[in-house]
Amino acid sequence: MSRATPLACLVTTSVLALGLAAPAQAASSIDYAALGDSYSSGVGASGQSGSCLRSNNAYGPLWAAKNSPASFQFLACTGATTDDVRTGQVPTLSSGADLISLTVGGNDVGFTSTLITCWTTTDSGCVAKVNEAKAYAASTLGGKLDAVYAAIKAKAPGARVVVLSYPLIYASPATGCTLSTAKQAAINDGARVLDAKIQERAEAAGFVYSEVRDEFAGHEVCSSSAWINGVTLIPATNSYHPNNSGYASGYLPAFTGSAG
Template sequence: MTTQLRSTLAGLLLAAAVLAATVAVTRHDTTDPSGVAVPVRVGPYAALGDSYTSGPRIPVQTGRPEGCARSDHNYPAQVAAGLDLKPGDFRDVSCSGATVDDLTGAQSTKKGTNPSQLSAVSRSTRLVTLGIGGNDIGFSDMITRCVAMGTAYKVLDRAKDMSSHGSPCRESYTDNGVDATEQRIAGLETKLTSALRDIRRRAPEARVYVVGYPAILPAGDANCGRRLPLAPGDIAYLRAKEDQLNKTLEEQAVSTGATYVDTYEASRGHDACAAESTRWIEPVVPSNPAAAVHPNARGQRGMAKEVLRAIRATE
């Protein structure tokens, strides 16, 4: 082999290596008027959110602080892998228990303090996902309370030997026709708008995706039995509250120029009352590694698929 040929081959190999490294953090958009493909950076990527993002109890738990309960198989990690991002181009600062206020302020957990999540967003950030809002309206507490009421209600129902169609939990959240949860959801709108505008200010070139919550409860008044012992009327009530929350997330995303990612439709039939082998959400007593009434590994994969679909649709 001649010296010139060796030099040519070395040059080609170097060019291929550079191209591979570039592809790992770019996609191509044909919006240039000349018709020439323009490289669009997809990293660095900052993942923000609560426990539905962090993936508590899903192996392997990783990151700091430990109290945030992040999994290396949550949907942000799978999105980063799907985009071929390098470790340095991906920061997951999601944290179990997070509210919108924790985006701009430090969050204390039982095992350490998580810095403000927006500290991970800078002018170099090119991709942001945000999944938050459930803790702001107290949804986890609602389910816990409704399960306790549903269990007591069904015991009483069996004692009376009658069919139950009541909604004791809904009644507890409603006073003189005013639904306390609806008020919390309404109060969330301003906070979300402010947070999304802050993200845009910090990362003006980033594409921002607001990730909705997957289906936690089944359609209709299906009886979940021991998996999620709720009064039939409260299943419909809680499902309606989740729907309102998701609509609020979508509206605020659109109003601030972000993209809403619907994970609800894809998760229909994979709720906490579905079979162990197909559900995305674990019931009160999980049988797959995950926190109660939270996405399991299958659910995180499904959510990642929807986020990637949305990202690729807007490239």
């Protein structure tokens, strides 16, 4: 009886392993839903419409257009807090959803009011406001996130849920910006604390956490190729949100790599 060589055994084992691996679910059979706030609705991109300021250039619609899922629910809405997602978006979520994406938490900690304060007060005033947001994230946000995640699991128990982070607004530090480096550092530090809490609670819920900072590195506000809008006047809501490139080259790859 001939004896198989080690190489032949390795090849055979590899082939068997490939043959026994569970095939990935085809996108055409996936029911996908995009939940969340303005970073999921597409604020900052072109083509926004309706009271929720949804844009087909947001990462959710971009993923759907590329992958042609069986169904797509675009439920994200500008200004949404954790309570808004839990009581307004989750109830309309399909119970058969296979894939869900989500950004939420920024409005809970006062994203807009913090940035306005940092633009209109001193360095110390900005730092104090950011510290308020960080304290809320530490004391209260975790419970709010847990409630949202539990509601999603109860409504669509079979779904793969991808929770995406927020990017850092500035490089470390950005030069040539109107805001001082102290304010930039404070804003970025607040974002890190927020993302850390989101990651902690998402992973505790058994969800997939996807960090977007790597994708946005080198494309922050004031960079030569910014994927995040600075202060905009028309419309003001676009301020500090991703532009078309930010959604297509930042958020979309971060989501696609975690969608399974």
